[in-house]
Amino acid sequence: MAKNYPVVVIGAGPYGISIAAHLLNRGIPTTVFGKTMAFWDRMPNGMFLKSVWSASSIADPHGQYSLDRYVTATGYPYREPVPLPDFVEYGRWVQRNTVPEVDPTFVQSLARDGNQFRLELVDGRSISAGAVIVATGIQAFAHLPAFAHDLPSSLATHTQEHKEFSKFAGKRVAILGRGQSAVQTAAFCHEAGAEVEVISRGPIIWIRRKLYDKGGIVRALCYAPSDVGQPGLSWLIHYPSLYFQLPEDLRVKIDQRATRPAGAKWLRARVEGHVTETTGVEVTKARPVGDQLQLTLSDGTTRVVDHLFAGTGYRPDIEQLSFIHPVLREQVRRRGGLPLLDMGFESSVPGLFFAGAIASYNFGPLTRFVAGSGVAARHITRRLAGGAYQIESAETGSLASVHGWR
Numbered sequence: 001m002a003k004n005y006p007v008v009v010i011g012a013g014p015y016g017i018s019i020a021a022h023l024l025n026r027g028i029p030t031t032v033f034g035k036t037m038a039f040w041d042r043m044p045n046g047m048f049l050k051s052v053w054s055a056s057s058i059a060d061p062h063g064q065y066s067l068d069r070y071v072t073a074t075g076y077p078y079r080e081p082v083p084l085p086d087f088v089e090y091g092r093w094v095q096r097n098t099v100p101e102v103d104p105t106f107v108q109s110l111a112r113d114g115n116q117f118r119l120e121l122v123d124g125r126s127i128s129a130g131a132v133i134v135a136t137g138i139q140a141f142a143h144l145p146a147f148a149h150d151l152p153s154s155l156a157t158h159t160q161e162h163k164e165f166s167k168f169a170g171k172r173v174a175i176l177g178r179g180q181s182a183v184q185t186a187a188f189c190h191e192a193g194a195e196v197e198v199i200s201r202g203p204i205i206w207i208r209r210k211l212y213d214k215g216g217i218v219r220a221l222c223y224a225p226s227d228v229g230q231p232g233l234s235w236l237i238h239y240p241s242l243y244f245q246l247p248e249d250l251r252v253k254i255d256q257r258a259t260r261p262a263g264a265k266w267l268r269a270r271v272e273g274h275v276t277e278t279t280g281v282e283v284t285k286a287r288p289v290g291d292q293l294q295l296t297l298s299d300g301t302t303r304v305v306d307h308l309f310a311g312t313g314y315r316p317d318i319e320q321l322s323f324i325h326p327v328l329r330e331q332v333r334r335r336g337g338l339p340l341l342d343m344g345f346e347s348s349v350p351g352l353f354f355a356g357a358i359a360s361y362n363f364g365p366l367t368r369f370v371a372g373s374g375v376a377a378r379h380i381t382r383r384l385a386g387g388a389y390q391i392e393s394a395e396t397g398s399l400a401s402v403h404g405w406r
Helices: 014-025 067-074 083-096 180-191 210-214 215-223 233-238 240-245 248-258 264-273 328-331 357-363 368-388
Strands: 003-010 030-033 107-113 114-121 128-132 156-158 172-176 193-202 278-281 283-289 292-297 302-305 309-310 352-354 390-392 400-401
Touching: 003 014, 003 114, 014 030, 014 083, 014 368, 030 114, 067 083, 107 328, 156 210, 172 180, 172 302, 180 264, 180 309, 193 302, 233 240, 233 248, 240 357, 292 309, 357 368
Parallel strands: 003 030, 003 128, 128 352, 156 309, 172 193, 172 309, 193 278
Antiparallel strands: 107 114, 114 128, 283 292, 292 302, 390 400
């Protein structure tokens, strides 16, 4: 017989950790499956966070495990931009202190089983759960343009596939895109000794943030603490409950405006003057030529490169979450690939919640960043703590309602 768990969180990144910490704090038995900070740990060596220090803390119930607290408790030196390895260690520190027990096993499949959920784990275990929160991050949503789908990985990859770039020394590479991942990859490749060309539909936009740099009341008026979006717009994005109430067409405009491709200003000196920038064009075709790749651009010119990096971002879509059984996926109402969620981050399938970028249709750009972890955690915790789910206790085998654990 499958072991029963009251609440399961799938994913042990910032959102999974934050949600589990809030649930456990309310006395709701919660089990997390996944390797802590696994996605972040596989990112490139030498990477820095795009988010500023004040917007990079993982939310915990009592605000005891912020980055500032990390500095005080561990002696870690304040450094901004935040180096990726330091953020990974910070996330693990938060996990150890708020969710001490995380099962590092990955979930292979999730299906509905009567009034509960059935989860199959990669190690062969089968478990059931009364409520499931999907907080698996963005790895599954990496977007490759159509022309690259059938290309071998030796010639074309998404930027997230690389942790280091020394093997590209002396090679000619092209990087598609103009956002943070594209320009940061351009810097990495150039510094590794590659000949680099960035190809994009428009010019590279470098974040300036002049008003932010003024500090004091000017910064406070223009930028919310979560620091997502342009001046003024940042405050609207900061309150997802308000964003939730806006008309769909306005939400779409805000999301597009707040998440337009741009590079952090501290990267500019590592890119400009060091790589070739070809803007106003796009790649229309790519075909292997021996052990190289020939690219045809929309202006009729061609390039022959040793490797193409697609810095083309992420497009959340529930269909990419292949571990969710197709029948269950079909039961989730959605819009444009994104699940339609209520104010508690709960989908149309009772007891099935989604957090992170996959929740952005209803809750906006904030859910794409670490700063949104607290919003998701608080809303989900309120729903489960005040709900009436009949969940079998893993400890006693008896039925109890989440409502009774408040």
